[in-house]
Amino acid sequence: MQDHHLSTYAAGLDTAGFTIIPDVFSAAAVDAMLTTIAGADQTGPNFRRTADLFAIRSFLQEVPAIAALVFSPALQQIVRQLLGEDYFLVKSIYFDKPGDSNWLVAWHQDLTISVAAKLPVPGYDRWSVKQEQYAVQPPxxxxxSNYTIRIHLDDTDEQNGALKVLPGTHRKGIYRADSIDFGATPEVCCAVKKGGVMMMRPLLMHASGRSSNGHNRRVIHLEFSNRTLAGGLQWAERPA
Structure with a gap:
């Protein structure tokens, strides 16, 4: 993967708030990730399984053998070239949406970050906790300034819950989904082939629908930042 090739994706990430990079991981690399996930001890509280969704929170901590596969030279180059040398991982989740899943996600922005402990810091509010992991809405x-990278382990389209996005909405600040003008900003379906990567800004308004084609939608969701948090707050998953 050449630097000049990656530069073609930078404009979309900045102006539209998302971009899709195909063929970042080979089929063999994806299969190795799936084998590693299947072999993990899935009894801990960060493993959530229902009829509609299987999720692993703190994914890279729970399945440490996956890190070498995820942070391939190609992905590391994407982080360096499109985000910056100073960006680091702050959150990781694995999602497996089964092919017959009725799980859908309404239009929203990603407004919270995961932190190691709850501290009273001005500008950080709307605290919540899941499986002893604290989430808070930061300034x-x-x-x-944050970015999300989604590694697709299956071919994904609108029939199995691909993300729908409203391009450019990451530039509007924080706002309510019920104020969306779909006439002014038509939605785009982000179809991604197995081994491809979708990159997006957290404030990009996005949603996903139910599955209708019987195919899984397995995704590794990674969040990156280059910021130090205020008041002693620490990112929950920043590598040591």
Whole structure:
């Protein structure tokens, strides 16, 4: 993967708030990831399984053998070239949406970050906790500087819950989904082939529908930042 090739994706990430890079991982690399996930001890509280969704929170900590596969030279180059040398991982989740899943996600922005402990810090509010992992809404400028990388382990289209996005909405700040003008900003379906990567800004308005084609939608969701949090707050998953 050449640097000049990656530069073609930078404009979309900046102006539209997302971009799709195909063939970042080979089929063999994806299969190796799936084998590693299947072999993990899935009894811990960060493993959630229902009829509609299987999820692993703190994914890289729960399945440490996956890190060498995920942070391939190609992905490391994407982070360096499109985000910056100073960006680091702050959150990781694995999602497996089965082919007959009725799980859908309404239009929303990703407004929270995961932190190691709850501390009273001005500008950080709307605290919540899941499986002993604290989430909080930080100041908007932190969300505006963060990025998400989604590694697709299956071919994904609108029939099995591909993300729908409203291009450019990451530039509108934080706002309510019920204020969306779909006439002014038509939705785009982000179809991604197995081994491809979707990159997006957290404030990009996005959603996903139910599955209708019987095919899984397995995704590794990684969040990156280059920011230090205020008041002693620490990112939950920043590598040591």
């Amino acid at each position: 908007a400028d932190i969300l505006e």
